[in-house]
Amino acid sequence: MKRARGGQKKHWAEQARVQCWYGEVKRRCDWSDYLLDKKFAWTEPDGDDRESATRPRTFEWIRKKSRVPRGLDPRWRSMADLVVAVEKNVQLAGTQEFYDAIFWDLLQDTTPSPETVQHQIDKLLATNGLVRVPAERVSAKDSHSLASYDEPELFDRCLRLSLHRMNQLSQIALAWLVYIQTEPPHNARFRVAVEAIVDQLLDHFFEDHFPDLHLDYYPEAIGTLCQTRLDLSARNLSGYGYIETIGTWPVIPEELVGKLTENHLIPEIHFFCP
Numbered sequence: 461m462k463r464a465r466g467g468q469k470k471h472w473a474e475q476a477r478v479q480c481w482y483g484e485v486k487r488r489c490d491w492s493d494y495l496l497d498k499k500f501a502w503t504e505p506d507g508d509d510r511e512s513a514t515r516p517r518t519f520e521w522i523r524k525k526s527r528v529p530r531g532l533d534p535r536w537r538s539m540a541d542l543v544v545a546v547e548k549n550v551q552l553a554g555t556q557e558f559y560d561a562i563f564w565d566l567l568q569d570t571t572p573s574p575e576t577v578q579h580q581i582d583k584l585l586a587t588n589g590l591v592r593v594p595a596e597r598v599s600a601k602d603s604h605s606l607a608s609y610d611e612p613e614l615f616d617r618c619l620r621l622s623l624h625r626m627n628q629l630s631q632i633a634l635a636w637l638v639y640i641q642t643e644p645p646h647n648a649r650f651r652v653a654v655e656a657i658v659d660q661l662l663d664h665f666f667e668d669h670f671p672d673l674h675l676d677y678y679p680e681a682i683g684t685l686c687q688t689r690l691d692l693s694a695r696n697l698s699g700y701g702y703i704e705t706i707g708t709w710p711v712i713p714e715e716l717v718g719k720l721t722e723n724h725l726i727p728e729i730h731f732f733c734p
Contacts, residue, residue: 470526476677480559484669493517557629563636571690577640584637588622588626590713591717595710598720606721615710628665641703643690647704
């Protein structure tokens, strides 16, 4: 693990975060690091007139060292302000989600609380028009079109359908969090299904965005996923069984509650972004 300025160890996920963001910015434009600095990094209108030896090389250092600007000098932006400034450019709108994605935080927290996990799931569901309901509420009461699916299989197919409407990093985050909630032993069949989904999502993501580091980052991410365990030390006893129950509820598009049919669960659905 590399050391950040000041001697602190920099988690590999933080390096990947800034690399991913920089890569997406460069994918959407052909501007040099110097031009990106001129447009976004400097807060002074005449910042580009500074001598070459003294001007900040923000994007160059991001590219070479994954070094993020801290904004200690008011003449140029901190990383947070830089991401926002870039996002405001019409051509680069949408790049902020690559930096702010909660996926990077999940990679750094192997003992999340049940409350934190549920809050993050709720936020992702609300943002993408998804809900989580008991299996008996998925289809109409008088419908038998899903009778051939057992609960883990229905859970798997519903999750894949729901992930189809999300961006790539949100797909990974939701599947990762749902996986964490299937930790109780009697939910093992659900956990196996979600693990297969997360594995494929991670493989595709790191192959797409980090072709040279795919075989470094992908195993690290899988290792973190397998090591992550819920911190149940502060769980309210009155809520015992909540995680065990909600961890088996299917995730479906809100508009399909009570209306889901087998036609919605076609096996050809691809749940990762190309």
